[in-house]
Amino acid sequence: AQTVTQSQPEMSVQEAETVTLSCTYDTSESNYYLFWYKQPPSRQMILVIRQEAYKQQNATENRFSVNFQKAAKSFSLKISDSQLGDTAMYFCAFMIFSNSGGSNYKLTFGKGTLLTVNP
Amino acid sequence: KAGVTQTPRYLIKTRGQQVTLSCSPISGHRSVSWYQQTPGQGLQFLFEYFSETQRNKGNFPGRFSGRQFSNSRSEMNVSTLELGDSALYLCASSLDNGGYQETQYFGPGTRLLVL
Numbered sequence: 001a002q003t004v005t006q007s008q009p010e011m012s013v014q015e016a017e018t019v020t021l022s023c024t025y026d027t028s029e030s031n032y033y034l035f036w037y038k039q040p041p042s043r044q045m046i047l048v049i050r051q052e053a054y055k056q057q058n059a060t061e062n063r064f065s066v067n068f069q070k071a072a073k074s075f076s077l078k079i080s081d082s083q084l085g086d087t088a089m090y091f092c093a094f095m096i097f098s099n100s101g102g103s104n105y106k107l108t109f110g111k112g113t114l115l116t117v118n119p
Numbered sequence: 120k121a122g123v124t125q126t127p128r129y130l131i132k133t134r135g136q137q138v139t140l141s142c143s144p145i146s147g148h149r150s151v152s153w154y155q156q157t158p159g160q161g162l163q164f165l166f167e168y169f170s171e172t173q174r175n176k177g178n179f180p181g182r183f184s185g186r187q188f189s190n191s192r193s194e195m196n197v198s199t200l201e202l203g204d205s206a207l208y209l210c211a212s213s214l215d216n217g218g219y220q221e222t223q224y225f226g227p228g229t230r231l232l233v234l
Contacts, residue, residue, distance in 0.1 A: 033221060033222075035222070037225075042227070043207060043227065043228050043230075044225065044227050044228070045209060045211075045225035045228075046225075047222060047223075047224065050222055091162065093162075095221060095223075097221065105150055105152055105167040105169075105174065105175055105213065105215070105221070105223075106152070106164045106167065106175050106177070107152070107154070107162075107164065107211075107223060108164070109161060109162040110161075111161050112161065
């Protein structure tokens with residue numbers, strides 16, 4: 001069974017500072033995608049960043065970057081220059097990708113980390 | 120390009136009733152997935168549809184069903200509602216071009232309250 005663990009239920013950071021959210025996962029599969037989604041109070045689930053497991057280079061999207069350690073099954077999210085609009089619940093998730101192409105289209109989510117950015 | 124849309128946004132039902140939720144994917148997206156979000160269980164996968172066929176299903180009772188139409192729009196139905204079905208139901212769509220565009224984009228959700 002695939003599982004995702006986010007060990008930090010809540011975190012807070014001062015505006016303009018950097019914060020790292022942790023995520024570990026467990027799977028016996030070798031090909032998968034990893035994602036970070038954010039869910040602000042509006043409840044809209046928004047994609048933050050995506051990482052293909054076969055890529056060694058860590059993904060970056062503007063102020064957001066990941067530290068992907070495949071052997072350790074770790075996928076942390078770093079948010080630089082935190083902004084008030086970053087306040088949200090952050091979910092780590094992964095999806096299996098099959099060698100024959102495509103995926104099982106099932107996202108397995110962690111329980112989430114509630115991040116509060118303070119002014 | 121318009122995002123994923125879900126209707127209705129809010130719904131109140133009583134135990135024993137049934138409910139149908141609708142999801143329109145991003146134009147050109149052929150895969151639609153459904154998730155249930157509750158405070159206790161978190162986000163759980165319900166099922167996924169592609170070309171009007173259910174390709175994958177989560178561990179939910181048979182009261183939860185879905186379908187997809189030829190235009191990729193999808194509906195999910197919950198029959199004989201229980202109090203525990205109160206949740207935010209999220210729909211997500213993805214391109215599914217058989218390659219590497221498997222990212223799921225979510226709609227705003229339908230909040231269902233069962234009394």
